[in-house]
Amino acid sequence: MVEVGTVFRNRNIFVHGRRAAPPRILSDPTPIEGGVEFALPLWMLGVMTAPAPGRIRPRNPPHAAPLCRNTIEETDMESQPLFVTPQTYARALNVLGEKITVLADRAATQGYEVFLQQGPEGSGPPPHTHEWDESFYVFAGHVEFNCNGTTLAATAGAFVHFPAGTVHSFRCGPGGVEMLSITSHTSQAANLFTAIDHEASSMPPDVPKLVEIGTRYGARLGV
Secondary structure, eight states: OBOTTOBOOSOOEEETTEEEOOOEEESSOEEETTEEEOOOOTHHHHHHTOOOTTOOOOOOOTTOBOSSOOSSOOOTTOOOOOBOOGGGOOOOEEETTEEEEEEEOHHHHSSOEEEEEEEOTTOOOOSEEESSOEEEEEEEEEEEEEETTEEEEEETTOEEEEOTTOOEEEEEEEEEEEEEEEEOTTOOHHHHHHHHHHHSOSSSOOHHHHHHHHHHTTEEEOO
16 A cells, blocks of 8 residues: 555556656655655646647536636637536536536536545445546545555545546545546546436446446546
């Protein structure tokens, strides 16, 4: 088992022909050769995963209230500021025993997606991979992530990042867990979670159906 604060450097993962950063889990500044490595603030993830210029940008979903008006003329090439509160959250989706609330999807951000995940003890997905990066920040509780056979023990304040194509899973510990998850601009996670909630929310899970849904949205189970 690897404790929080360990940075992995023994795996080279290639995404879209480029070397991607290895999976990591950070809670405190971690000494590295030539300096100190820090977990990035969550607000920076939106900057890092912004879509390429020229993408067509759909409007915000109905539940997302604009925070303010743009000072220039609005066009289809511009996204709007977003403000949501617990009172305006969309209904939590039932995904393999977890409650997943979509805080912001691709339609709202024109890129990354953000989710609030609340899981009781024992809940969590089996080993899987998908076409988008995924990061988690743990608010409360204990969760064990598994990445390529290595167990990562995460508690409140821990951050873990999995590049696209990384085989990973997690299991919520005693008392359950609450965490924020963020996906990159190629994400179809919101569509995936919604389809599972609508078509395969019963437990024990309908594995063939989950495989079919995953294939539909760029995710694979058991790899």
